Every structure is written in structure tokens, then in C-alpha cells.
Amino acid sequence: MNKALHKILITGASRGIGHKMALDLKKQGHLVLGTSTSDTGKDNLLNEGIVAFKLNLNSSESIEIFLKDLNDNHSDINVLINNAGITKDNLVLRMKDEDWQDVINTNLTGTFKITRTVLKFMIKERKGRIINLTSTVAVTGNRGQANYSASKSGLEAFTKSLAKEVGSRGITVNSVSPGYIETDMTKSISDKVKKQALDQIPLGRFGSTNEISHLIKFLISDESSYITGQTIHINGGLYM
Template sequence: MSRSVFITGGNRGIGLAIAEAMAANGDRVAVTYRSGEPPAGVLGVKCDITDPEQVEAAFRQIEEAHGPVEVLVANAGITRDTLLMRMSEDDFSDVIGTNLTAAYRLAKRATRGMLRARKGRMIFIGSTVGLRGEAGQANYAAAKAGLVGFSRSIARELGSRGITANVVTPGLTETDMTAVLPQEIKDSMIKQIPAGRAAQSEEIAAAVRFLASDEASYITGAVIPVDGGAGMGH
């Protein structure tokens, strides 16, 4: 059956691939974006997820168009990479605010409809960096690691109501963000990946689509790595 799916940051990269995969599945898909244009065939909602009022307005718009959100994919995120000694208060708080605090805000609001329906899927896009750490990304790693504890707490709170919460942790993925990296840096990163290559956004989307499906109804509190083996053991 067609479901109401809400994806943050769904107009490019991994978020866009997830939106396209869910729409191809027949779902009613809404995505947030801050700049550019939303993809065709989905409901685009301009929203800054760090602003509680804009998040509330986004949910109301989606609920009016598609009904209560049944699948939430918290994908939007930012980086402010720098070494710890050079990291400003804003570098740290902005990344935590967008990547972790906003996920709390979205999940809390989505819970209303999911509890009434006694079913729901929450999927948080984490990162291998949140499991193994990375020099120059202490803020990003902290935020992504936080998603694991957050989702597992949701799984324990809401599991009996038919609501699942899981984290997908991509590794190096071919996106606009990674396209600007110098080739020598990408080559160095790929050498650390057992699969010997970066992921495609569609491969991340496939894992999300599965976790959102009925087949994954007994999977909750899980961390699903889609990283070519880069984070194994973590």
C-alpha cells in the first residue's frame, strides 16, 4: 500500500536516491530542501530542520497532502570539518544541531501519528565515521554516534507499538559532496575499504527501502552498515 514517507534533505545525493526509490515503490513521498529545487514527482517542502516552527509547518503540510507520516527518514546533515584545536563553538554546535538535535525534533513530531496508527518506521542516516571516528570530524562523529543511542532508545520505548527505529551507516559515497575531494584523498580513503570502491547513492537507498518495508518489521535498534566493509568491527 502507498504510504506517507517524509525524507529530510531529499533533493540531492543520498536523500534524492532514497526519495526516488520510495517513489518508485509507489509511496507518497515528501522531501525537505533548503536550496535548489525539489525532485520531480514528490512533494517538496522548503524547511530548515533546525527551526522547530518550520518543522511543525512541514509536518502539517505533509499531513494535509499525504496523511500522517508513516515512514520518517532523517537524512539531512552538514559538516564543519576541522581539527579539534581549531574547532569553534559554532562548528561543534551547528553540526550537532543539524545532524542530531533535528533528528530528535523530527522523530518526536512523527511519533504522534505513528502511535495513533500503532505502526511506523524511523530510519536515521548515520555514518561509518560515527562508529570508528575520523580525525578532523569530531563534531560530525559525535553527532552520528549519537543517532545510534537515540534510535535504540526509541526502539525500546516504541517497539511494542509497532514502531521500528534503525540507523543506516554509509561509508564513502559518490555524491556532489565527495566529488569536490582531491583525487589523492579519495584514493587514500578507497584503499581502506575492503570492497575497493565508494558506494553509489542507490546502494544506500536500497537498505533504507528494505528497513521501511514489511519484511523488516522485526528489525529495530539495528545499525546497518553500507560501507563496503570500512567500518567492520565497530
């Protein structure tokens, strides 16, 4: 698929890993569409040459408006990168119903709705790449993140099931599972917590958004065409 330029949709493209992917893929010459939950994020993407949308995956109304726009104007997307996600951490005994549901709605249900629509475009063309960003906690669990862990674990199962459904149509579906990656979020954690995390990582460092982006570029290329239904871990050995 790397002989022709792609039309790529990235959810959660205004910050962190998603932003790095959007800029790198645009630099390669692809047409990149990106979403942000805020007007500021959307405007920043537009200024960087990304076709930008405001999208809240926890809002059925927001999703409906966005999907109508895709159907009307962008029905030729052939790469989907489901990157958007939120956390609302707390111990299970203290977790509010809405904090559980908001995370599941955004990370899992919203991803399902976007994928279902874009999949129709790909099936017509009999080719496509779908990549879901998950997390190491999908397999390890994490104290205070039962909702987030469940959503990401569900997304990995969704990946495998969908890969079996659409493989015969020339569409591959994979998950990328990052560990600790240097982003604004990880930069804000305390030195104590950072040291505890680093002590668990055999390579002794956090990963970079650049390393994630390189993996994504490989997964949308022809060289990855026999890889599907897989979760690819990129975590410095935190989970093996």
C-alpha cells in the same frame, strides 16, 4: 507493510543519497514528502513529483513552521527517513562554538524534533518505520570531524533508545550507516584523498546511492519487521 503504499517523509531529499531514495520510493508508488534547505532544491523536488518543503533543521522557526504544516496536512506519515545532515569540519582546537552547535542542532536535535512529531502519528496507527542515516565515523571517529562524529554517534544511541520505547506500538527504528558513497561530495575530493580512502576499503570501491536505496526499501518492507534498534553498516568493509 509493503501491501499498501506508504506516506514517506525524507529530510534532505534534494541531493545525494536522499534524492536517490526519494525518486526510487516514488517510482514504487509511495507518496513521498521531501525537504530541502533551498528554494531551488524545493522547486526541483516539486518538478519531480515530490511533495516538497523548505526546511532548515538548524532553525527553530523553520522547524516550527514545518511541523505545523505536518500536523495540519500530513498527519498520516508512516515512514520517516531522517537523512538531512551537515558538516563543518575543523580540528577541535580551531573549531568555533557555532560550528559545533550548528552540526549538533541540525544532525541530532533537529532530527529529534521531527521524529517526536511524526511519532505521534505512528503511535495512533500502531505501525511505522523510522530510519536514521548516520555514518561510519559514528563508531570510528575522524580527524577534523569531532562535531559530525558526535552528532552521528548520538543519533545511533537515539535509535536504540527510541526502538525500546516504541517497539510495543508496532514501530521499528533503525540506523543505516554509510561509508564512502559516490555523490557530488565524494566526486569533489582529490585523487590523493580518494586513493587513501580506497586503500582502506576491502572491496576497493566507493558504494553507490543505488545500494543505499535498496537497503532502505528493504527496511520499510514487511520482510524487515523483526529488525529494530540496529545500525546496519554499508561501507565495503571499511568498518567491521
